[in-house]
Every structure is written in C-alpha cells, then in structure tokens.
Amino acid sequence: MNKKIAVLGAGSWGTALAILAARNGCQTLLWGHNPKHMALLTQDHENKRYLPGWIFPENLTITSDLADVSAFCNLVLVSVPSHAFKDTLIKLKTHLSNGLQIAWATKGFNPDNGSLLHEVVADIFSPQTPAALLSGPSFAAEVAAELPTAITIASSQPDFANHLADILHSERFRTYTNSDLIGVEVGGAVKNVMAIAAGIADGLGFGANTRAALITRGLNEIIRLGVKLGGRQETFMGLAGLGDLILTCTDNQSRNRRFGLALGQGKDTAAAIQEIDQEIEGISAAKETFLLAKKYGVDMPITEQTYKVLYEGLTPLAAVQNLLAREQKAES
Ligand SMILES: NC(=O)C1=CN([C@@H]2O[C@H](COP(=O)(O)OP(=O)(O)OC[C@H]3O[C@@H](n4cnc5c(N)ncnc54)[C@H](OP(=O)(O)O)[C@@H]3O)[C@@H](O)[C@H]2O)C=CC1
C-alpha cells in the first residue's frame, strides 16, 4: 500500500491513531508541537524503547516541524485538543493548503465562539476542502493495544470518508462511514459534559440507577441540541452518540469521568485538573454547550447544572438536588 498520512497532535489519541495507520501499512508522519517531547520520542523510536502497548512501527516517523508535513503528503489527521485546533490549522495553512485533505479526531467546539470544528476548517481553508471527522467509543490505550474498536468517520464527501476508512480500517479497528458531520461532531463534544456529570454522581456515592438515568437523559439533551444544530436524530443512537456516551460515562479510563469523580468526592476544580494531568475537553464543552443551549432555546438541565458546578461555584450535591427538584413531566 503506497498511502501516506500526517497525524497532527502527539497526545495519547494522535499517537494511537498514528500507530494504527502505520500498522496498516500507511507511511505515517506524527507531528507534535513540543520539540523536546518529539526529540525524546524520536530517540525512543530509534532505540526501540516503547511503553507497554505503544509500539511504533518502522514506517512511523516523527517531527515537530510543520514544514515537514507539506513535504510528506496532503492528507492530514488533526488530533490536537479543541483549544489548539484553530491555531494549528492557521499554522498548517502557511505550509500546506493546495490539495489539502483534512480529517480530525478532536472532540469539542471552537472555544472562541462555540462553532463546530468543520466550520473552523471551512473558514481557514475553504468549504470545498475535503473534510472528515473521526469519532466514537475509542480509548487511545485500547486502540494502541489492538483491542477491538469500532468508530465512525463522518464527512459530506463520501469518497473522502471511504478513503480515510480504508486507511484506518483493520481487523481490530472497524470504521463505519456516516454523512452526518454535524450529528457526529455534537455527539463527540457533548458526551464529555455528560461524562463529567456521571463522574460527579458516582463521586457523590450515588448508584447505578443514577448513572443510567444520567446517560439516558443526557442522550436526550444531546439529541435536542444536535437536531437543532442540523444533526440527524439516528446519528445519536450510533457509535459517535450513544456508543461514546456509554463508554465515557461508565469507564474510569475517561478523563472527563475521572474529573467528575474527583469533584464529586470533594476535590476542587484546580486539584482535580492537576490530578488528571491530560486534556479534559468537557470543561470547556460545558460552557460552550450551555451557551449554545441558551442561544438556541434548548432545554439542557444536566449541562446547565454541570456548567454551574464548573463556572459558578455550585456544589456537586446542590447540582444533583436541582436536577431532582425539577417538576414532574412526561418523558420525551
Ligand atoms: N485519548 C483518547 O482516548 C481520545 C481522545 N480524543 C480527543 O483527542 C483530542 C486530543 O486528546 P488527547 O490526545 O487524548 O490529549 P492528551 O492530553 O493525551 O494530549 C494533548 C496533546 O496536545 C498537545 N498540545 C497542547 N497544546 C497544544 C497546542 N497549542 N498545539 C498543538 N498541540 C498541543 C499536548 O502537548 P504538550 O503536552 O507537549 O503541550 C499533548 O501532546 C481531544 O479532543 C480528545 O477529546 C478522542 C478520542 C479518544
């Protein structure tokens, strides 16, 4: 296979995706913004020193120079955190614009104004640029360790979605395609807010009933917002909706869930962030989702209470009590 892909973002997810693509026989370049970190990673790769479960294939190369990306290929998979998404694309554009095909695995909104990431791509490049989003229930460490995983690749350009699916698909990594880019984006961004809420409930000592209620009502909120923004209802019942919601609300590999757990157990936000020491996308997504819900008049009580815990000093217990004190209503 003479295929090439550049993965931008050398955190856990970008690294796992680069390993996956390279393992599938694709010439892969992994870019990270931190030259020191990338130099260490290069040294470890040359000396075949790997963390258990994170073995780099030989056709995976490493750089901290974005200029190397344009010399390498025009297919880029961005996996930086959402707060770095726009800036990374702006920098990329100075090196590569013509013929660019861009995919991303970032889960979140544009923190500047709550816009969806496909809108950022269209603004910086053009609405015609082939664009796709990879999302779904996929902890990086499990993908790196080749545990069976299934994800969704969403794009309004089916040829591009199929091309990307082909590069990443393997016996241990199933790729489904979906034309509902907006639904997949909203599902991936807002499930992080629900994972924080589920963590808070578990941290407070509530049980399985509470968790199941939060997941189900959380899904309802995601659907209400997602459909309002132009997503399709059925998308939210798939891998990038319910699938990822279940994963991150129930398993402690989720940083968002662990962050919520720490808050529920009485830690303050700063201490909880320090303890996790990785990206917790749900913190900014709680604010962006709350503002979008207000803007579009969508009822999102779990999001609202999570926002108030994170940004207005509401205690986790009071947030749960507020949810329980809501008036009785028909299920919808
Ligand atoms: N981990 C997972 O299992 C999954 C993650 N995702 C999504 O992938 C995205 C990335 O998360 P993940 O890899 O897990 O995060 P990590 O916390 O593992 O790593 C974050 C990475 O981003 C880098 N970074 C920070 N600031 C910038 C910047 N300004 N420009 C470029 N790179 C930067 C960090 O580098 P440094 O530390 O050197 O500053 C670090 O390498 C998130 O949107 C997340 O929701 C999606 C599915 C699964």
Ligand SMILES: O=C(CO)COP(=O)(O)O
């Ligand atoms: O999105 C993820 C898995 O699909 C990772 O979730 P966390 O960011 O909560 O760890």
